[in-house]
Amino acid sequence: MMDKKILLLSAASIATFLLIQTSKKKRQRSMWSRAWLQKRQEGRGVLSMVETELKDSDSEKYRQFLRMCEPQFDELLELIREDITKRDTILRKSISAEYRLALTLRFLASGESYRSLMFSTRIHESTISIIVPEVCQVIYNKLKDEYMKMPQTVNEWQQVANAFENLWQFPMCLGAIDGKHINFRAPRSSGSYYYNYKGQFSIVLMAVANAEYKFLYINVGVNGRMSDGGVFRESSLKKAMERNLLNFPPDQNLPRSNSGVPYVFVCDDAFPLSERIMKPYPSRNLSNDKRIFNYRLSRARRVIENAFGIMSNRFRVLLSTINLGPDKVETITLACCVLHNFLISKNSSYAESETESINPRLNNLNQLQGGNRPAEMALSVRDKFKNYFMNEGSVPWQNKCLT
Structure with a gap:
């Protein structure tokens, strides 16, 4: 019995000794770590x-x-x-x-x-x-x-439109709209809330760019699971447009034309056609005039894709799967967007220096699911732009899209 007690005491002593030695080593490592960082x-x-x-x-x-x-x-x-x-x-x-x-x-x-x-x-x-x-x-x-100011007056909006006409030969355009997914590692408790159609967890950045790749408007933070129609429908931009709160210029004739239209935004198939939102004609069995319209619209719309590409190439955190929660990912995205505008404002060659190496791996929004049939007025506005590009607004190089 006494031998058993002695054995137990010996084992306890050995365990205590080992615990003390381990604790000393941990303290030594901790002290070394602190010293290493303090250098x-x-x-x-x-x-x-x-x-x-x-x-x-x-x-x-x-x-x-x-x-x-x-x-x-x-x-x-x-x-x-x-x-x-x-x-x-x-x-x-x-x-x-x-x-x-x-x-x-x-x-x-x-x-x-x-x-x-x-x-x-x-x-x-x-x-x-x-x-x-x-x-x-x-x-x-x-x-x-x-550096992230939406135009506030008719004159400021007209300056945006003038730049689109001069640089991209698309008149009466107030901006190009598109969206992009910002991927991150979702919290364990989030379930499928942020799970998008590409099988990634993301939040959505929706933005409007001017003709010089600068963001006029950004909306960040909608969960990637929401349909693309929902992202735009719930945005403050869409609501302000519906309430006529943005001081857009009044409708007028297209240049050198008697065809009156509203000022518009350009986008791709992921957005609904409306009087203010111009998107391409569906790609099936297109006539030449519709193909030319799509080409002209695509040139103007590409500025938002390039803006995303320029920004992501400069701030490559946006090309990664960010190992942070959605709130911090939103903050990081907002900072990247405003820094992008800041750098364009300070250096006119900023955009040019990045466009050559734009990374095509951008997580743009997918096409809308469902949606109402475009109203007759929206179809009419698009047709007026199409006819204009075939007549008064025609340019020699547009026919290359037909070859």
């Missing part, structure tokens, strides 16, 4: 390299890393510095506003995971998970009023 304050880590080396010696690599040049970074930083600066504490020095912005831009540019960024930046992933959404929200809040 960022000694000027180690990729953000220090960008600040001290690339910034002064290689402007092109700097632009590639942060997806904007130094003057643009500095201007953006000054706009948001006050809102992203944190105070030092007794225990540690805070991460600077410069590093917070650079970290966020690198995340948007690369689509890297927080853990991957931790190893390159020496900022713990739990801290990164706080910084990135916070800075994205500040970017959107600070920039949206200046």
Whole structure:
């Protein structure tokens, strides 16, 4: 009996010893981990390299890393510095506003995971998970009023239409509409709520672009499971159009023509035809005049596809499956959209530098399911544009779509 007690006491002592040793090793690893991360304050880590080396010696690599040049970074930083600066504490020095912005831009540019960024930046992933959404929200809040403005007056809308006519030879066009799915890893509790027709979990970005690839309107956050008709139908844009709240220019004749039409938006088959929404003729057994209309509309509509492509190529997080919840994915998407407009406004060659490498892997909306038969007035407006492109609005190169 005594021997058994001795054995039990010995086993307990050994277990206690092993537990203490394991605890010591964990503390040692934790201390090593903290020390490794704290070396960022000694000027180690990729953000220090960008600040001290690339910034002064290689402007092109700097632009590639942060997806904007130094003057643009500095201007953006000054706009948001006050809102992203944190105070030092007794225990540690805070991460600077410069590093917070650079970290966020690198995340948007690369689509890297927080853990991957931790190893390159020496900022713990739990801290990164706080910084990135916070800075994205500040970017959107600070920039949206200046760089994401819907036209407010008749004159501003006419300027949009003039640009479409001059650049894309489609008159009386107020914008191109399309949507894109932003994929993410859905929360376990979400079920099929965000599950879209492509078998991915997503939220939808619906946008209107002007002739120069700038977003005039964005609507982010509708779950990817909703039908495409529902996305547009529930948007604030659709409701404002129905209530005549947008100060559109009055109907007028097409240029050099006696054919009066309303100002319109252009889109693809995923949207319903209406007096304000022009979409292609169905592709079966098309006559030449309908094929030419579809071609002319496609040239104007392509600006929204290119806008999505330019933005996604610059902020490649939008091409990944983002490992975050829907609320944070929405915040990230809003920041990317307003940064896209900010960069176009600051650099006219921004769009040109990205169009050559637009990634075709964009998750655009699928065709509408169901829907009402187009009203006679909507069909009439489309026919007037078709006839115009065959007569007063004809251009020599349009016939190449027939060959």
